[in-house]
Amino acid sequence: MSDQIPVGLHPKKGAEIVLEEVTKFYPGAETPAVEDFSMVVPAGSLVTFVGPSGCGKTTTMKMINRIIEPTEGTITIGGEDVMSINPDILRRRIGYVIQQIGLFPHMTIAENVGVVCGLLDWDKKRTTDRVEELMDLVGLEPEIFADRYPRQLSGGQQQRAGVARALAADPPVMLMDEPFGATDPITREHLQNEFLELQTKLNKTVIFVTHDFDEAIKMGDKIAVLAGRSRIAQYDTPDRILANPADEYVESFVGEGASLRRLALVSTGALNRRDAKHEDANLPGISGSDSLRVALDTCIGQNARALRVFDEAGAVTGVIELPQILSALNDVKLATESS
Numbered sequence: 001m002s003d004q005i006p007v008g009l010h011p012k013k014g015a016e017i018v019l020e021e022v023t024k025f026y027p028g029a030e031t032p033a034v035e036d037f038s039m040v041v042p043a044g045s046l047v048t049f050v051g052p053s054g055c056g057k058t059t060t061m062k063m064i065n066r067i068i069e070p071t072e073g074t075i076t077i078g079g080e081d082v083m084s085i086n087p088d089i090l091r092r093r094i095g096y097v098i099q100q101i102g103l104f105p106h107m108t109i110a111e112n113v114g115v116v117c118g119l120l121d122w123d124k125k126r127t128t129d130r131v132e133e134l135m136d137l138v139g140l141e142p143e144i145f146a147d148r149y150p151r152q153l154s155g156g157q158q159q160r161a162g163v164a165r166a167l168a169a170d171p172p173v174m175l176m177d178e179p180f181g182a183t184d185p186i187t188r189e190h191l192q193n194e195f196l197e198l199q200t201k202l203n204k205t206v207i208f209v210t211h212d213f214d215e216a217i218k219m220g221d222k223i224a225v226l227a228g229r230s231r232i233a234q235y236d237t238p239d240r241i242l243a244n245p246a247d248e249y250v251e252s253f254v255g256e257g258a259s260l261r262r263l264a265l266v267s268t269g270a271l272n273r274r275d276a277k278h279e280d281a282n283l284p285g286i287s288g289s290d291s292l293r294v295a296l297d298t299c300i301g302q303n304a305r306a307l308r309v310f311d312e313a314g315a316v317t318g319v320i321e322l323p324q325i326l327s328a329l330n331d332v333k334l335a336t337e338s339s
Contacts, residue, residue: 013043013044013172013203013204014043014044014045014172014173014203014204014205014206015043015077015078015172015173015205016040016041016042016043016076016077016078016079016205017039017040017041017064017075017076017077017173017205017207018039018040018041018074018075018076019037019038019039019040019060019063019064019073019074019075020038020073020074020075021036021037021038021072021073021074022034022036022037022038022060022063022070022072022073022074022075023035023036023037023070023071023072023073024056024059024060024063024068024070024071025071031229032071032229033056033059033229033230034056034059034060034063034229034230035229035230035231036073037056037060037073037230037232038073039224039232039235041205041207042205042221043078043172043205044203044204044205045205045206045221045222046196046199046206046208046219046220046221047206047207047208047220047221047222047223047224048207048208048209048210048215048216048219048220048222048223048224049061049207049208049209049210049216049224049226050210050211050212050213050215050216050223050224050225050226050253051211051225051226051227051230052211053211054228055226055227055228055229055230056226056228056229056230057209057226057230058177058209059230060226060230061175061177061207061209062175062177063075064077064082064094064173064175064207065082065087065090065091065094065096065175066082066083066087066090066091067091070083077093077094077172077173078172092116092119092120092169092171093169093171093172093173094171094173094174094175095166095167095169095171095173095174095175095204096166096174096175096176096177097159097162097163097166097174097175097176097177097179098162098176098177098178098179099177099178099179099180099181099182100182101150101158101159101161101162101182102162103150103158103161103162103165104150105149105150105151106149107149108146108147108148108149109135109140109145109146109147109148109149109150109153109161110128110131110135110142110146110147112150112161112165113131113134113135113161113164113165113168114127114128114130114131114168115165115168116165116168116169117130117131117168117169120169130168131146131164131168132146134164134165134167134168135161135164137164137167137198138160138161138163138164138194138198139160139194140157140160140161140164145157145161154187155182155183155184155187156183156187156190156191159179159180159183159191160191160194162179163179163195163198167202171204172204172205173204173205173206173207174204174205174206174207175206175207175209176206176207176208176209177209178209178210178211179191179195179208180192180215181210181212192215192218192219193289193290195219196218196219197289208220213253213254213261214261214264216238217238217242217261217264217265218264218291220238221237222235222236222237222238223235223236223237223238223241225241225246225249225250225253227249233246233247233249233250234246234247234250238261238265239262239265241254242254242258242261242262243258243262259329260293260296260329261293263291263292263293263296263328263329264291264292264293264294265291266291266292266328267288267289267290267291267292268286268287268288268289268290268291268292268294268295268307268309268320269288269289269309270292270328271292271320271324271325271328272320272324273309273317273318273319273320274318274319274320274321275318275319276308276316276318276319277319280306280308280319283304283306283307283308283319284298284299284302284304284307284308285307285308285309285310285316286298286307286308286309286310287309287310287311287312288309288310288311288317289312292325292328292329295307295320295325296325296326296329299322299325304322305321305322306319306320306321306322307319307320
């Protein structure tokens, strides 16, 4: 996804989402799918919902845009009750990205990205300008991809198009349901990194559903660990959940790798780097924005004692040594044990 927000794109910042005692009963069910769910999602934050299949995380998320209607409770976005808004209008104000992507196969990528613009009765020029801005933003050059069809794109490129479509009306809120789950691990990591970079520029309020605890840690400003019927077992920052799991259930998600997972919260750029020398030219490389966990994995996977660090422009900014990474890991272990 692009490093720069295109000229003319003035994003709306996120709006606070408040759920109060939200409950969902399906017809004929003896127990609710979601029961008395209450949460405040701060404006401009990315909150991950993580939990096992069937715990109610997707149902809870879908009640925010009324794809599923709540049975009881209230949901507000920016102080406005969602039940007071026409559902079609509400959904045009909320970006929605799903694992299956949902691009229309008979429409070009430009037409897919511009679907919401059409629903809002934008004129052709405004729609074309917006589509080009968004395609640039997510790293799909309009001159190459605008006239292609979904089947002509890779899975990662299709997901980028899905994100662009979700941003079309510049919504303050985005709902993302396992958005990168159908991609291969390498593509998934790239998409995660690109979306996090995009989020720092756009400041949307994002609810991101996943069953992968590592993804929840990486993506979330805060994590909601959910149990059955969307009971909140713990709602806190990734670092605090890793350091102090609320109970045995949360601890089962954290597992024995808490220190390694906390290493994923520290960027490679946080380490001091020595100057690169001529003999370092063959060392593996890593981005300064990558986590120390990625750095450690790279050292182990490539049997390397050091790594070159690159900036966003691809220039080498220095070299970090494996002992530095291991020292940081020990510091994290000590912090975890003392918390």
